Amino acid sequence: MIKFGNRTDYCKGTVFGWSQRMKRLLTYVFCLSLFVVSLIAWLSNLYGWVLPIELFSHFQAQYFIISLFFILGLLLVSRDQKIQFLAIFTVTIISINILSWYLPFVANQTAENSNxxxxxxxxxxxxxxxxxxxxxxxxxxxxxxxxxxxxxxxxxxxxxxxxxxxxxxxxxxxxxxxxxxxxxxxxxxxxxxxxxxxxxxxxxxxxxxxx
Missing domain, CATH: 3.60.10.10 (Endonuclease/exonuclease/phosphatase)
Known part of the structure; x- marks a missing residue:
């Protein structure tokens, strides 16, 4: 006599498996996207005087905003603390490029100390x-x-x-x-x-x- 398992449990297991695979896929996508945006932001900030790269150097604020969306996605789909830490660290590094634009005390301090x-x-x-x-x-x-x-x-x-x-x-x-x-x-x-x-x-x- 053959005894079949509970079909409901099987469906739950299948859905759970697909859910885990989808989360891993989204984690990879968000990590890769965050890495690409960060790379473009830093290269264009450091080498913006080179004409082809200069075209990308005007969007530092946009890179920062886009990276916030990616890190929000990572926080939702991944519970890996290492990945979350690296994502937050990356966004923090990007924010350094634009802090002096929007923080008055930083801009004023720079101006006062400038020759x-x-x-x-x-x-x-x-x-x-x-x-x-x-x-x-x-x-x-x-x-x-x-x-x-x-x-x-x-x-x-x-x-x-x-x-x-x-x-x-x-x-x-x-x-x-x-x-x-x-x-x-x-x-x-x-x-x-x-x-x-x-x-x-x-x-x-x-x-x-x-x-």
Whole structure:
């Protein structure tokens, strides 16, 4: 006589097995995704000056937010404390890249201890709020101001800054992609070039501070 087991127990065991396999799969997916996002965040932060990588360097805050979703998923599907610790550690490392952007006391402390105040400002060629932009530049009391997307109209408006800065360097082509550098320190070994075969200007200069 053959005795069959309880079908309900069999179904429960099957569902439990599938559930465990799904959790393991999701754990691998979340871990791999978190690793990839972290790698992109750190490489783009460390080597953002290389043009192809530079394209990914502008999304540090987004990388941090995405990593939070992945770590939340890991906390839900995995009870492995080692995996949870590594995930939290990874997110903490990513957050270091953006802490100074959003914590006022960190930014102020950095500014107070700095020997050089640098302002990089894309004025935007179609922006007609010239006085507001000039007021913002004066308010920040920058030692070095780099202004982007300068055109002929902006060139005329920016002449008001000549009194506050001892040296001024403009790109040779003043079009919608013009660049202007205003410095309170002497600019030396200046050069004006075009990027590759395009008409995008490049300015370079050397300056010495705290002689």
């Amino acid at each position: 050089l105040r640098v302002l990089v400002y894309n004025v935007y060629k179609n922006n007609e709020s010239h006085e507001k932009a000039l007021a913002m530049i004066r308010k920040n009391q920058a030692d070095l101001a780099v202004l982007l997307e300068i055109n002929e109209i902006w060139m005329q408006k920016l002449k008001q800054l000549n009194k506050a800065f001892s040296d001024v360097l403009y790109s040779s082509q003043i079009n919608d992609r013009g660049i202007a550098i205003y410095s309170k320190f002497p600019l030396e070994n200046t050069s004006k070039n075009l990027y590759g075969k395009s008409d995008k200007p490049i300015l370079s200069a050397e300056l010495t501070i705290n002689k």
